[in-house]
Amino acid sequence: MSDTYYSIKKDEDKKGNEIPSFFVSNAVKNVIFTMTGLEVIETKVPDAADVDFISHISGVVLITGSINAMFSLTVAKPMAYLLVSSMTGILPQNLREEELYDGITELVNMISGETRAQMSGRGLHFSTLPPFAIIGDKHFVLHKNKVANLVKKFLVGDKDIYFKVYFL
Amino acid sequence: MDTKKMILSVDDSAIVRKIIRSSVEVLRFELLEASDGMEALTVLEKKCNDIKLILLDWNMPGMNGIDFLKAIKSHSFYKHIPVMMITTESEKESIIKAVQAGVNNYLLKPFKTEELTKKIMESLGKGVFM
Numbered sequence: 001m002s003d004t005y006y007s008i009k010k011d012e013d014k015k016g017n018e019i020p021s022f023f024v025s026n027a028v029k030n031v032i033f034t035m036t037g038l039e040v041i042e043t044k045v046p047d048a049a050d051v052d053f054i055s056h057i058s059g060v061v062l063i064t065g066s067i068n069a070m071f072s073l074t075v076a077k078p079m080a081y082l083l084v085s086s087m088t089g090i091l092p093q094n095l096r097e098e099e100l101y102d103g104i105t106e107l108v109n110m111i112s113g114e115t116r117a118q119m120s121g122r123g124l125h126f127s128t129l130p131p132f133a134i135i136g137d138k139h140f141v142l143h144k145n146k147v148a149n150l151v152k153k154f155l156v157g158d159k160d161i162y163f164k165v166y167f168l
Numbered sequence: 169m170d171t172k173k174m175i176l177s178v179d180d181s182a183i184v185r186k187i188i189r190s191s192v193e194v195l196r197f198e199l200l201e202a203s204d205g206m207e208a209l210t211v212l213e214k215k216c217n218d219i220k221l222i223l224l225d226w227n228m229p230g231m232n233g234i235d236f237l238k239a240i241k242s243h244s245f246y247k248h249i250p251v252m253m254i255t256t257e258s259e260k261e262s263i264i265k266a267v268q269a270g271v272n273n274y275l276l277k278p279f280k281t282e283e284l285t286k287k288i289m290e291s292l293g294k295g296v297f298m
Contacts, residue, residue: 034278088186103183109227110278113256117276120259128256130180130229 027114036086059108065126073108179225205231226255241270
C-alpha cells in the first residue's frame with residue numbers, strides 16, 4: 001500500500017474514489033491537538049498481530065455517501081484518561097469511565113468531520129451516523145472477515161493511538 | 169424583576185457540554201444542559217425568559233439540531249434567542265442550511281476553548297455584559 005494514497009477496495013470499478021492518506025493523518029493530529037493541546041506524532045505501524053493488543057476503548061463512527069466507511073480510534077485506558085482529562089481540564093481521578101468512552105467517541109466524530117471536510121473539496125460528500133464506543137480489553141473490530149483497509153499509529157509521549165479505516 | 173443569565177447547551181456528548189461549561193462559567197453565566205432537541209424544548213418552556221443564548225450541536229439522536237433550530241425560530245416565544253451551532257458539519261451546504269433556518273453564529277468542531285469563549289461573547293452581544 002502506498003504511503004500517500006490508498007484505494008477504495010469495496011468496488012474495484014469505482015476508479016477515482018481515493019482518500020489521501022495524509023487527510024486522515026492530518027485530521028487525527030489536528031483534532032487531538034486542538035481539543036487537548038497534546039502533540040501527536042505519527043509513527044510506523046507494527047505487525048498486524050500487535051495492533052489490537054493494547055485496545056481498551058474504540059470510538060467508532062460510520063460515514064455514508066460517496067464512500068461508505070467506518071472509522072475507529074482505539075486507545076488503552078491510560079491514554080483515554082490523558083486525552084479526556086486534557087480536553088476537559090478534569091483531573092484523571094475525577095473522570096468517570098463513561099466520560100472516557102464519551103470523550104473518545106467525540107474525538108472520532110470530530111476526526112470524521114475533519115476528513116469529510118477535506119473530502120468535500122474533491123466533490124465527495126457524506127453524512128455521518130451517530131458515533132458509538134466499543135469497550136473491552138484486547139477487543140478488535142472486523143467488517144465481515146476483513147481487518148481495516150488502513151491502519152495508522154500515533155504517539156502522544158510513549159502512549160499509542162490507533163486509527164483505522166474500514167470500507168464497507 | 170430579577171433576570172438570570174443563562175446559556176443552554178444542547179449536545180448529546182456530556183464531555184462536550186463539560187468543555188462548554190468551563191467557558192460559560194468564565195463569562196459568569198449559568199449553563200443549562202440538554203442532550204437532544206426534545207429535552208431542550210422542555211428546558212426552554214421553563215426557562216425561556218432567562219436563556220440568553222443556545223449552543224447547539226447538529227447531529228444528535230432524537231430531534232437533531234437543525235429540526236430544533238427550525239422549531240424555535242418559528243415559535244414566537246423563543247425566536248428572539250440567538251443560536252450558535254457547534255458542529256462537525258463543515259460543508260458550505262450545511263452552513264447555508266443552518267443560516268436559512270435562522271442560526272446566528274457557527275463554530276466548527278474541533279475548537280480551542282479561547283475560540284469558543286470568543287464566539288459565545290460575539291453571539292451574546294455587548295449588551296448582556298453590561
